Amino acid sequence: MTPIRIVADENMPGLAPFEALGTVRRVDGRRLTRIDLADTEVLLVRSVTRVDRALLEGTPVRFVGSATIGTDHVDRAALKAMGVAFAHAPGCNARAVAEYVLQALLLACREQGRTLRDSSVGIVGLGNVGSRVAQWLSALGVTVLACDPPLQRAGADTVVPLTDLDTVLAADLVTLHVPLTRQGPDATFHMLDRERLSRLGPRQTLLSTCRGAVVDNQALRERLTDADAPLVLLDVWEGEPRIDAGLLTRVRLGSPHVAGYSVEGKWLGTAMLHQAFRLWRGESAGVPVMAGERPILEHPVANEGDLLMLLRRAYRIDDDDRRLRASVDDIDPGRAFDALRRDYPPRHELHHWRHRGEATPALGALLSLLFDPPGAGSAMPAPALDRP
Numbered sequence: 001m002t003p004i005r006i007v008a009d010e011n012m013p014g015l016a017p018f019e020a021l022g023t024v025r026r027v028d029g030r031r032l033t034r035i036d037l038a039d040t041e042v043l044l045v046r047s048v049t050r051v052d053r054a055l056l057e058g059t060p061v062r063f064v065g066s067a068t069i070g071t072d073h074v075d076r077a078a079l080k081a082m083g084v085a086f087a088h089a090p091g092c093n094a095r096a097v098a099e100y101v102l103q104a105l106l107l108a109c110r111e112q113g114r115t116l117r118d119s120s121v122g123i124v125g126l127g128n129v130g131s132r133v134a135q136w137l138s139a140l141g142v143t144v145l146a147c148d149p150p151l152q153r154a155g156a157d158t159v160v161p162l163t164d165l166d167t168v169l170a171a172d173l174v175t176l177h178v179p180l181t182r183q184g185p186d187a188t189f190h191m192l193d194r195e196r197l198s199r200l201g202p203r204q205t206l207l208s209t210c211r212g213a214v215v216d217n218q219a220l221r222e223r224l225t226d227a228d229a230p231l232v233l234l235d236v237w238e239g240e241p242r243i244d245a246g247l248l249t250r251v252r253l254g255s256p257h258v259a260g261y262s263v264e265g266k267w268l269g270t271a272m273l274h275q276a277f278r279l280w281r282g283e284s285a286g287v288p289v290m291a292g293e294r295p296i297l298e299h300p301v302a303n304e305g306d307l308l309m310l311l312r313r314a315y316r317i318d319d320d321d322r323r324l325r326a327s328v329d330d331i332d333p334g335r336a337f338d339a340l341r342r343d344y345p346p347r348h349e350l351h352h353w354r355h356r357g358e359a360t361p362a363l364g365a366l367l368s369l370l371f372d373p374p375g376a377g378s379a380m381p382a383p384a385l386d387r388p
């Protein structure tokens with residue numbers, strides 16, 4: 001069989017199954033151009049590469065895979081029109097993002113002198129990430145308000161009942177999990193605009209881990225100068241990698257678009273693309289399996305403080321916050337932002353371990369979901385494939 005020529009983002013682990021098919025050339029995805037693809041059949045990207053007609057025209061690329069959940073960087077209609085197959089990895093890093101969100105919500109509650117259990121949480125977008133967050137919070141006994149008009153119109157079965165956006169934005173803590181879309185009735189570009197931001201009060205928390213432009217960053221920076229501003233935690237920014245340093249100084253915690261950056265989430269993203277590639281070629285494709293010993297993590301959980309400490313044994317958002325704040329002093333902050341992501345320290349999702357330790361019934365129910373290995377109770381996500 002003729003070896004396949006593959007170009008892959010340098011920030012993509014787990015490429016061995018692709019290396020077995022041909023040659024893999026690693027490139028800086030942010031700087032990839034058409035010239036890099038002159039002799040390439042397969043292109044594997046992450047969210048930092050804009051994939052459109054201009055990039056692919058005149059190249060032999062026939063399959064593009066993005067090891068991400070979000071697809072706003074890909075012009076899927078153009079690829080279809082050009083006869084190029086496209087695959088991505090819905091759900092690959094949903095657990096990593098949900099763990100980030102749970103920790104962020106607990107940190108915000110601690111800061112605001114409340115418990116998560118006695119707070120209401122609003123979830124905007126109840127897909128792979130939002131529904132997992134909703135499921136975990138419900139297990140804890142938290143009041144969850146969620147909105148998702150596309151799911152509502154489809155009459156989908158959801159883990160919590162759906163309501164409208166304004167009701168959700170009145171919750172004590174609001175977390176955003178929508179795709180970035182610019183057209184149609186559900187467009188999310190600047191969904192949190194100046195007016196909606198003005199309605200968030202000082203006892204509220206806003207957390208965004210979806211895409212920067214879902215929140216109007218300039219309006220947010222200005223809102224955060226008000227005495228009655230909400231507490232804000234941001235993982236995603238408009239204009240990445242050159243983010244607004246003034247906004248960063250005003251948010252309580254900031255990170256460089258790494259909520260989904262777990263070892264397992266990144267590995268699964270690539271594995272799902274390999275699965276999709278085999279399906280596209282008409283070959284049978286097994287389900288990715290994450291093998292390995294699961295060490296014991298001993299940690300009794302009697303209250304939310306213990307839960308927060310447990311989450312922080314796996315990962316601490318404030319480490320990312322510290323590194324991001326230091327990076328804006330770099331001579332080239334955009335390059336420093338990307339370097340933080342490229343050189344990200346290994347971070348495991350909780351199911352990497354087996355939990356041991358006493359817990360209250362509500363916390364115990366949550367812990368069993370958090371430590372449930374994929375493919376056991378929770379189904380392994382499947383890739384999405386557009387065949388032209």
Ligand SMILES: NC(=O)C1=CN([C@@H]2O[C@H](COP(=O)(O)OP(=O)(O)OC[C@H]3O[C@@H](n4cnc5c(N)ncnc54)[C@H](O)[C@@H]3O)[C@@H](O)[C@H]2O)C=CC1
Nearest residue numbers: 069070125126127128129148150177179186209210259260
């Ligand atoms: N910070 C990070 O590292 C990561 C960020 N993301 C971002 O998070 C987003 C959400 O991830 P998933 O939950 O996995 O995506 P998903 O596609 O499974 O779910 C998105 C949900 O949002 C809903 N939605 C669409 N428009 C809406 C609107 N106007 N209002 C309310 N709901 C709306 C959809 O119906 C869908 O149920 C991704 O699109 C991606 O951009 C995803 C993974 C990692």
Ligand SMILES: O=C(O)C(=O)[C@H](O)COP(=O)(O)O
Nearest residue numbers: 046047048068069070093260
């Ligand atoms: O999956 C997504 O969607 C994401 O936002 C990614 O986790 C972001 O990582 P990169 O693709 O930019 O490395």
